[in-house]
Amino acid sequence: MKASKFFFKTYKEVPKEAQTPSHILMHRAGMIQKLASGIYNYLPLALRALKKIENIIREELDKRGCQEVLMPAVQPAELWEESGRWKYYGPELLRFKDRKNSDYCLGPTHEEVVTDMARKILTSYKQLPLNIYQIQTKFRDEIRPRFGLMRGREFIMKDAYSFDISEEDAKESYKLMYEAYNAVFTRMNLKFKPVDAATGAIGGDMSHEFQVLAETGEDEILSCSKCSYCANIEKAVSGNELKKADLSKRKELAEVSTPGKKTIDEVSGFLKIEPAMLIKTIIYLVDDNPVAVLVRGNEEANEAKIQAFLGANAITPADDNTVKSVTGAEVGFAGPIGLKQKITIIADRQIYEDTGYACGANKTDYHITRVDPERDFTPAHVADITFAKEGDRCPNCKDGVLEKYRGIEVGQVFYLGKKYSAPMNCTFLDSTGKEQVAVMGCYGIGVSRTMASAIEQNHDDNGIIWPAAIAPFEAAVIPIQLNDEAVFGTAEKIYKNLITAGVDVFLDDRNERAGFKFNDADLIGFPLQIICGSRSIEKGKVEVKIRKTGEKKEIDIENITETIKDLLLTL
């Protein structure tokens, strides 16, 4: 491709809405344009990178027997009613009506459609295992789209779905996809970690996320310093030993007046006790039912763990009115003893490490002290519902400590079981002629997000540093003195030879000064720059600059094609 005819434009200025490196650089390099909040045009540079990412995914999936299909972006409500998600999905699902007033939505994911597609064809166990995937535009009406392509409302996703005879087979399919994802991100030359993950609203009981490591990542990951344990902060478990409470210190309960003291800080300051010696009581709405959650005052409730433990679809902190009717007191005085309404109580296991806590009295302006969790109340559930922390023991090997990383979730694999196949009646006949429900898994890669995360992880002050495997172009030929026939002729010849050799190459034939072109090349991030200047060409050489290291080498013109191909293998 010649620069003079290429549809792109670079910018020196940073648009004020762009905050994060990938967003700024994709805009400055002329890769994307915003059309609306969270909705972008992909210009040729971006599309080239996207296609490369897509092709790597295709190759790795096809190699493992997956088959590509294409499902519609527009989906009828009936299917979502069948799975039950029309009710549960919430406003993130963009719904609309057609001219006949029928309900439709833009697909945020395709479990319903793919299950429907599969059940129309699946009749026999002989057709399994089956794994079908697509690469397609998804729409999720995010509350807050941000960071350019990192969290768009419209985005490109590869989604795959496996169907198996049995749970054991389904877990094999899951493992195969786990391997495929490792292969995909390894080929893209990204630094990433597969991590244990919470399953969220999609459900199922086994899941891993693939996290590209980057400082700007929105997710926190805890990873063992010694073994391979690695988990999302939502899921990570502390391996620290629980202490045993010293019950000889038990004392009688006492009610104390704590006028206007509501927060942990206020109460612990007022009563002159450590925050850890308070039992924080938070009222949540779990699938619309109030639940009291108890954690030590120095801990945070981990909503993902609570949701997973209770097998709930949704969990949100209760509004003030609910809190008042449940506790009979103003917000800030809730406690496990003497709740006005009988509701489910779930306690973190750490509260049994001590005795003599303070907690709300369910009476405005009063707290109870000297509380002993074993003696004074009986929660319905005791579980790990707080966050593991950096420095905690590893729960797996008990030897290493947990280290914290930030990551961008670019892929996730889920074991679904029969969550969709059962309600949607996706069945087949087994070898004994008995009807069985297919066992499913689902597997996503955010394609556009992967592109953004590659930039997020690989850039410097001058621009993008593409891994060669997903760069829009592998190399740029940059002639310096355009009106010098020897220079321009050499550049064109190198360009043509590289194309013949199958290298994805860009010729910057624009009538601009050298510095201008160098800056653009650094910004766009070609892994290699082939600089053709009269000084080198007189010696039969050209300069090759490696974007990643900044290193420049003089290379004989006659060997240039081979040299470039060899260098690309290292990038």
Next chain:
RNA sequence: CGGGAUGUAGCCUAGUGGCUAAGGCGCCUGCUUUGGGAGCAGGAGACCGAAGGUUCGAGUCCUUCUAUCCCGACCA
């Protein structure tokens, strides 16, 4: 959805209630220049987010709407 902020040319910004809305980047023409975002000269490009209102007079003040961004809860 709660909290905060901002809408002036393709992009970044300036603009005390007062004449024809200013500058930089970018764009077009000409000359010059060609190894790290060149110089000179000329030129095009804005109903100042929208609608109301206050005022002799509104980019500037008020109201409503709308869009965008940032901080929180969701997700690839």
